[in-house]
Amino acid sequence: MNKPVEILKRYWGFDSFRAQQLETINAVLNNQDVITLLPTGGGKSLCYQIPALIKDGICIVVSPLIALINDQIDSLKAKGITALNIPAGSDQDEIVRIFDNLKYGNYKFLYLSPERIQSKFIQEKIKQLPISFFAIDEAHCISEWGQDFRPSYTLLSVLKELKENTSIIALTATATSKVINDIEVILKLENTTLFKKSFYKENLSYTILKSEDKLYRLQQIFSKTNSPAIIYVNSRKRTFEIANFLKANGFKATSYHGGLTSVEKETAYKSWLSNSTPIIVATNAFGMGIDRPDVNLVVHYDIPSSVENYVQEAGRAGRDGKKSYAIMLTNTSDLKLTLNLFENAQPSLAEIKLVHSKLYQYFQIAKGEHIETSFDFNILDFSSIYNLKVRKVFNALQLLNNFGIIELNHFGQKRSSIQFLINRNELYNYKSNDNIKRKLLDTLLRMYGGVFEQEVRINEFSIAKHLGSTSQRVIKLLDELNTEEVINYQKSSKNSSLFFLHPREDNLTINRFSKKIQQVLQHKYNKLKTLVNLIENDTVCRSIQILNYFEEKSHKDCGICDVCLAKQKVQNISSEVLDIIKTHGEISSRDICNKLNYKERDILIHLRKLLAEEKIKVSNYNTYLLA
Known part of the structure; x- marks a missing residue:
């Protein structure tokens, strides 16, 4: 079984491909460099997953988001397809073990972030693998004109150096001609085959x-x-x-x-x-x-x-x-609020430099010092100490991360967990001594399995809901059980792991990227303004506006957006007013309004329009008749 449609049927349950999918797959199978532009729902991942299952070797997939990588791997594993990634914080021994598994474990996919690929150690390991081809997901991140510019993507041309004559497929859902050109040039693609599906959706x-x-x-x-x-x-x-x-x-x-x-x-x-x-x-x-x-x-x-x-x-x-x-x-308030929130959340270059310098101060790192271990970082604590707005700090850190100045392994909350430190018999004896905690312990045993054997993640709010209590009360009881060594209770944490990728040079580090950072900030603002213009423009068909943005020329209205329907309504009112006047010969505006199921204001507007076009006239008795 090595035909694309057979693999599609076996693993995904579909009998046929969508537009551009099979063409893309065949181009990859023929070792061509490919750029595939398919709108959301076009099935981009199949364009590299299916040829990877057919070809010998391992497909390396570059993806910008850890969450997206995990989702893709989980989805493949659910189908019985082998895939690996390198988890955040993996040390050199763990990475060696992962690459050994790739060599000898019949794996078909290795998912990597673009930042990971810049590691010389990982580059050497990639050289030792039998690579079928490289797949660059969310490839618009390569271009500063793309909506999620990631400078680390601009360094992916190294893939062609690591494995000469190995083809690349770059995939994205949204890209203008500028972005497509950047993808081709920066990745050093040769004799590129472009597959592009229209953004027009007639339904x-x-x-x-x-x-x-x-x-x-x-x-x-x-x-x-x-x-x-x-x-x-x-x-x-x-x-x-x-x-x-x-x-x-x-x-x-x-x-x-x-x-x-x-x-x-x-x-x-x-x-x-x-x-x-x-x-x-x-x-x-x-x-x-x-x-x-x-x-x-x-x-x-x-x-x-x-x-x-x-x-x-x-x-x-x-x-x-x-x-x-x-x-x-x-509504009007929404538009103003959105622009204000954007301006209040986006840091200036000076503010980014300030956050960067305060990070070194926060962790007490001296000038010229480079510490290669990670730090436990709490954004709320950091923002509070230096009296900075959390949103601006968050966005500044994202930019510092994207430009390879720091590395943040995750933003988000590490969930609370418990594990029982006593066995079931000891727990039975303990429960009889305390009625208040008995219900909590019973609830934990009902809600979570395996709590005697391993650490299990819990949700204090859900537990409180089952108990008819508050999460604060549940946390207090869990703390007490932890102190009594009945359970090991690890509270949730909002911390991130932060790495400094350069020695402390203060502004010198950022100055290397300052021009690009300013371009990225301005480009983000321009993109939001373009969307606001789309919202406010109620004279041009929405589909045409969208197609024009993506450089698809169309002069045919879609006929089903709110702008087109409003135009049709306008035409309907005028023609219906004319029909009534033709039928009655002479009629008052009040009688016209009584006969039509439209707002009086709209009907009067169209009466004035028809008068201006000299299609009707007003009699001495203030009634309307054909001109």
């Missing part, structure tokens, strides 16, 4: 809905549809708020964001997939690898950060080809 209706009461609008929208839906919001807190609001109003909804544990994510996803909760309220952490064809509606409750992100997220509706809707809820 997707883009609608910008202006409303001062967005929650009421949500109620209206979901009272008219029962189909699976995604609501995108910009904060983790809001995922819960909107989901709870919908549930309180009789709708079945769940929430999803990047801070959930893998179990919580899987529970929310399966609940949505099975239609137990057909509405999922999520941050943009939800979507990568999501391939549900029957989603009929995507709602943006908050404004996304760019046209690329909007199109990617909206494109998760209508993959089955049926008419679907992408609705963005917004």
Whole structure:
């Protein structure tokens, strides 16, 4: 079994490929350098996964997000396909072991971050592997004109040096011609074959809905549809708020964001997939690898950060080809707030330099000193000590990370965990002595398996909910049990692991990248402004605006977006007013309004328009007749 369609059927259960997939796969099998541009839902990952299963050797996949790498590996493992990555914080011995497994363990995929590939040690190890080809996922990160520029991506041309005559496939969902050109030049691709699918979706209706009461609008929208839906919001807190609001109003909804544990994510996803909760309220952490064809509606409750992100997220509706809707809820206050939040959250170059210098001060690192071990870093503590805004610090750290000045292994919360230190018999005797803790211990045993054998992650809030108590009370009881050595209780931590990748040189380090950093900051702002212009422009078809952004020329209106429907409504009113005047010969404006199911204001506007066009006239009795 080595035909692409046979592998597709065996592992993914599909009988045929989508547009451009098979062409891309065949080009990779023929050892060509390839750039594939497929919109969200186009099945980009199959374009390298299937040829990797056919070809001898290991496919190295470069991906920018640890979460995305983990999701891809989990998905492959669930299909019985072998894949590995190098976990954050792995020491040299662990890396040697991983590469030995790759050599002798029949693995087909190695997933790496672009930063990992810059390690000379890992480069030497890659040279020793039988590589089938390289796959560069989210390849738009190569270009400073892409929406998620990652300077480490610009160094990936080293792949051609490590393995001469080894082909590369670069994949992305959103890229302009500038970005595509950068991908080709920076990766040193030769005789590149480009596969590009149009961004036009004839079945997707883009609608910008202006409303001062967005929650009421949500109620209206979901009272008219029962189909699976995604609501995108910009904060983790809001995922819960909107989901709870919908549930309180009789709708079945769940929430999803990047801070959930893998179990919580899987529970929310399966609940949505099975239609137990057909509405999922999520941050943009939800979507990568999501391939549900029957989603009929995507709602943006908050404004996304760019046209690329909007199109990617909206494109998760209508993959089955049926008419679907992408609705963005917004108002004047929203637009102002979004621009203000952006400006307040984006650090200037001077502020980035300040955060950088304070990091060395925070960890007491002397000038010229380079410490190669990681530091435990708490962003809230750091921001508080130096009186800095957390959002600006977060974005400054992201930029420092992206430019290879520091490395942050994760932002996010390490979940709490417990493990029992006494056996079941000892626990039975202990429980009889304390009625208050008995219920807590019983609850722990019911909710979590394996707590005697290993460390198990827990959620204090969920435990409190089962007990009818508060999470603060549960934490206090767990602390007491920990002190009594009944359990080993590790509280959740919001810390990150931070590495300094350069000796302390203060501003000299950043000055090397200052021009590029300023370009990235300006480009982010320009992208947001472009999206705001799309929202405010209600005279040009939404699809045409989107296609123009991606340099696809189209002069044909989609006919189903809010702008097109408004134009059709305008034409309908004028023609219906004319028909009534033709039928009655002479008629008052009041009688015309009584006969038409439109707002009086709109009808009067069209009467004035028809008068200006000299298609009708007004009699001495203030009635209307044909001119």
